[in-house]
Amino acid sequence: MTQSKPGIGGDDVPGRTETPPPETIRLQPTRGFSRVLSPRELWRYRDVALQIAARDVTVRYRQTALGVAWAVLQPLGFMVVFSVVFGNLAGVSSDGLPYPLFSLAALVPWTFFSTALLLGSDSLVANNALVSKIYFPRIFIPAGVVAAGLVDIAISLVILFVVVLAWGVVPSAAVLTVPLLVAMAVASALGLTAALSAVNVRYRDVRYIVPFAIQMLLFITPIAYPSSLIDEPWRTISAINPMVGVVEGFRWATLDTGNAPLALIGVSAASALVILFAGLAYFDRVERRFADYV
């Protein structure tokens, strides 16, 4: 056997066999950071992560008449409304791009982000039976919601490219940065979701704040309008909202606009990383008390 050590100890065997040798885990009061940021712990429970993500994907559209179509109907619906209201009636600038494309390229990552936030922030409470009865790294619960959203965004990306190509626009090589931009959206969604779901365990106020905050963010983020309407230095500063970089990046990457919004993407990427680590760190600190509160 292996010697135990404070916190989560013990060996793990790489490429583990079906009957791993027993290992000793010491359970004791912990302080500071212990679990979430321990890759070994996450790896040990990888099957749970997969099953929870698979569950979230499966359940999302089961017994809905339109099924996966919902993943694309939401951004397409917003696109139509935005094009009529902001594009035609209000005459909002779209940096010279066809307004429907301009808004759809932004709505695809936005829908992923807002859905993840909405469902993820309530996820720990919704799964309280699991949290109070069984141990596994709890981060899998909000992370599962975010992962399930990746299926949605994959589908809506396909629709986006179909619409873009049908419009006669051919994306440039910049399209290769789409995975990076999606990763930024995932990082910010995961960080925020982790923190919000953890706070929600203690304070159910989160339930009321989140839908409201998402609506505010929709207007703060340049989705219906281009960020070029904002003067510097405020434009760059606004990219502290990570979705600013993601949204403007998406337009550049998929609509062949030419000028890369590098400053916006850079600031937003840094911000997304900060949000990710701060969110996970907070989650890690409070995780041990979930079962006592939920």
Added chain:
Amino acid sequence: MADLAISTNGLGKQYTLGLHRRGYGTLRESIAQAARRSVRRAGGREPAVAVDKLWALRDLSMTVRPGEVVGLIGHNGAGKTTLLKILARITEPSAGYADVTGRVGSLLEVGTGFHPELTGRENIFLNGAILGMRRAEIARRFDEIVDFAEIGRFLDTPVKRYSSGMSVRLAFAVAAHLEPEILLVDEVLAVGDASFQRKSLGKMGEVAEEGRTVIFVSHNLAIIQALCDRGVLLERGEAVADAPVREAIDRYLRTLERAASDDLLERTDRDSRGYDDTLIRRVQIRDPTGGSPDVIVGGRPAVIEVHITEIVPMLECRLTVANSLGQPVTTLDSEVRATEDVRDNGMGPVIECHIPELPLLPGRYRLDVLLMGKRQIQDGLQAAAFFDVEPGVMADRPMPASGSDGDVVLAHTWRLPS
């Protein structure tokens, strides 16, 4: 191989009182509280509020060797479930530590993690993973699990369309096919119909014989006695006995009787769901035609009196008669009406249950009482009273003095060829 499966040292868990019933607050309350505290501090006084803390488990040091089957015994709130939750890593201890060697599987509640929208098949994989099985392992034992659960053709039906019996069977089947080195079991055998219960019990026996370490919690002392080698008796969060299972059970039964003879209002192990608008004060069984209380001759009339503190609207009472090992013999429930039931507004705060001929074999029995009112559970006490049944006559037939199987005696007549 490690020489110990579990070793705890000074293990303790402290809860802040009120946490359980109201698990969460609102942000506003916390902000207000923090504000009050800082105002007080600014005023130069120390915070005067002493937060009520409760040690649900205190200073527990015990060791379990691999292959041992240990039963945890004790009243409600004695710390049994808290200990299991710590060992299962659901909650962290507040003091001391526990070293656990080997993979832990916990059956703290069967069916946890079932998702109603998923099919039986999908739920087997989800639940298996959550309980700590590897995917390949679940796939290998898949057919066995389906067979055991007896769900056959409903395998691809969403679990929400299952009867409650089916989903419980499926849940238990998944859990029973876990192959952890250490298995934690909390009161899961009371599921399904009688034949499934027997099957589950057999399965648990197998698990115990396979050399796995099992920590077992149940109120059914007969099951504990059948499955466990060793019993640990917990009282108010502390281990007061750690002995061969028979001895630990005896000791527990003695503490139960002591508690029953005292003023019941002093008991702290009450049903946690109770609203406490009215409480069980005293429970007594007597023969209305005379004789000493708490001793009844079998086949004679008996009255069970539940004295309560307060008369509240819509009073109901449920009595469970259990034998000396805690196995329920029968339940008497006032919510199930009969035409001869009486509701009398001239009565004092006492509920009476009349039994015309007590059909119990000689022996010692206990009464568990659940009190309801205002459509809520008000109070509940296990082992609220004990009574002895002496050999008597049932329908003109003398009862065997002792040594017969079972707990009940039925009025009956025979017809035999001669």
